[in-house]
Amino acid sequence: MMEMDGALLSRIQFAWTVSFHILFPTITIGLASYLAIMEGLWLKTRNPVYRAQLLFWIKPFAVTFGMGVVSGIVLSYEFGTNFSEFSQATSTVLGPLLTYEVLTAFFLEAGFLGIMLFGWNRVSERMHFAATVIVAIGTIISAFWILAANSWMQTPAGAVLDKQGVFQVVSWMEVIFNPSFPYRLVHMLLASFLTVSFLIAGVSAWHIRKDRQNPVAQKGLSVALWAALVLAPLQAWVGDLHGLNVLEHQPIKVAAMEGIWETEQGAGLRLFAVPDQEQETNHFEVKIPYLASLILTHDAQGTLQGLKSVPADERPPVAVVFYSFRIMVGIGMLMLLAAVVGAWLRWRGNLYSANWFHKGLQWMIPAGLVATLAGWYVVEVGRQPWLVHGFLRTNDMVSAHPEQRVLFTLILFVIVYSLLFAVYLYFMRKLLKRLPSIDATVDEKESIKSQSAEYLTTSSTTTGIPS
């Protein structure tokens, strides 16, 4: 058992803040593209149903984007505040990548978001569409750089560690296009698109249950399920390729994902097990013989390296990786099933009347977020004890803060983020609950005016600020 020291607290704090943050970009990457497609279709076909989709989803998008911005700034400073050794050692590699992320993505998104959200009456339709497309592209560029940086920490390439313990870059192409980067980038982008597909499908199903004939909700459900039908199998395939890539570069991570302790020939796929780090074994194993070897080496007799092939202090916490992987894959399977069932219902002409299916989709609204988080736990916890795989150990990279100080900020982060998340869910529920209307219009001048009038009459007595 690790002791509760400053280093561990810094790691927990980073895990907490980064887990919180990733929820929002996962939604906005997919949703920005969805909005751009809807706006494009509206301009092309002038079918008001697309416009209604755009106007309905732009509000939850804006709120989610705002949460992503404020929680993201924290991360760019946390390398320095809590991982000073890490930032010294890797700034030569990660500094430029993050600088490019800010220059090519953050400014682009922020610069055009204002026009996208508030510029309806100030720019032409084409300019507005351009702004939406630029914001969508910005979210993808941002993913490109941050996943290049993360992948480099998984499969470092193109740089050598010098005598002072600082990485010196030899080739930027190799740094950026390091071995795991293409797989991870595509896997994450698909995860984001799938998350949004099920968000839209679930919310549309909810609307349909309240208003059977709502054309906007029907369109939302239809588009989202078509997308899921393409994306879910694609993701399974990309995920498999990604797994093979991990096996090549981080075999111990795969051993943890599969719960394989001894190096085995013809390893079985553990459907369930309770990994025991101390005794170096699993309890209550339920496995399908040969399947893990078959999937990972494409040979039923293939050899898989076990966790015990490396010293105990070079193994990740197995249980976290093992269970997270199962949660991710399980949800992925469920999504595939839902997409296929949706296609079958569509073929039978029941898509908009199958109440049980709509109820099920409603439950799947957060599915993508849970799967994405679980996937990231596989990636990040599976890399432990390394921070930069094979080079730097996480525990050596932490700032020398006394534990009380980090404990204090950690507690505050937990309070602040929990509070914010509750508020976020409250407002999202409020925004998503409204039934979309085919005659929705952009101009909300009136509503804002009345809001201000109402505010004038109520706030003077209730505001916390002296006026």
Add this chain to the structure above:
Amino acid sequence: MDWAIVWFLLLGFGVFMYVVLDGFDLGLGILYPWYQPDERLLMMNSIKHIWDGNETWLVLGGVLLFAAFPPAYSLVLSHLYLPVMIMLWALIFRGVAFEYRFKATTSKHWWDFAFFAGSSIATFCQGLMLGVLLQGLTLEEGQLTISSWSWLTPFSVFTGFALMVGYALLGSLWLVWKTSGAIQQHSRKLAIMLLVIIAVLLCVVSGWSTLLDARIMDRWFSFPNMLWLAPLPLLTGYALWRTWCGLKQPSEREWLPFAWVIAVFGLSFIGLVVSVFPFLIPWQLTIWEAIAPAKSLNFILPGVLVLVPVILAYTLFGYKVFSGKLDTLDGGY
């Protein structure tokens, strides 16, 4: 070419852009209590589409420091752990207030408070950090053992409040430019008051800083430095006076006082740099000691040189799209 100086200038540019752009945003939050509830809605409306872009300069400042001067990044942020964290929390509340204030029905006053408190606390922390940096970090045996409260000194608290006044001044002048009628009149009165206070505060901070360390005193008051540097305080005085004139005799160019105060900020910023140059962290780390290897910097230099002008161009475009007075309440999304 001395690349450390080039990167120092680029970093300085990024930080200065942040100070001016988010400065007036934060200033509006600080000034919240001095406006009527309906005016507050207008104030928030006037920046709802730009605060995000303005705050991005803070991220740029952070990553440029990380990329170009890595030892300074880890030293400053580890040392100023608590003020940085408090600033980040404050900025979070300030940021989400934009999102939720417009959508709230019963909790509006909470978001108003979040906007005011978030802006004020974030600004105070920034000013405090500025003060600590000017004073120099207290390092034990030159190591990165992080002493806990050494950032809390009378000087740093003073600079914290001074920056609040400075941002409030920027905010009030933004309103003088962007509004009309009663709220503009009110903003002008506030601006005049704040201008007088900031003039006094600038004198106090300048004088106090020369007493902090003999090297600062020496930099400014030894011969012939005194001659070369004399234009700085003189120009600052001139810019302050022009701001005063612009407020007392309003012309059609209502953006003028805002522009002159940006000049005051710019000159003060240069003065600050002059005091401690070539130290990035006073008396600990010079820019040449902290500069990152060429292989890393050469990779981002073309990007910075090409992209920053592009960013400035589309940022300007964004401001043009939303140009004009804000007397009508504009539509939301």
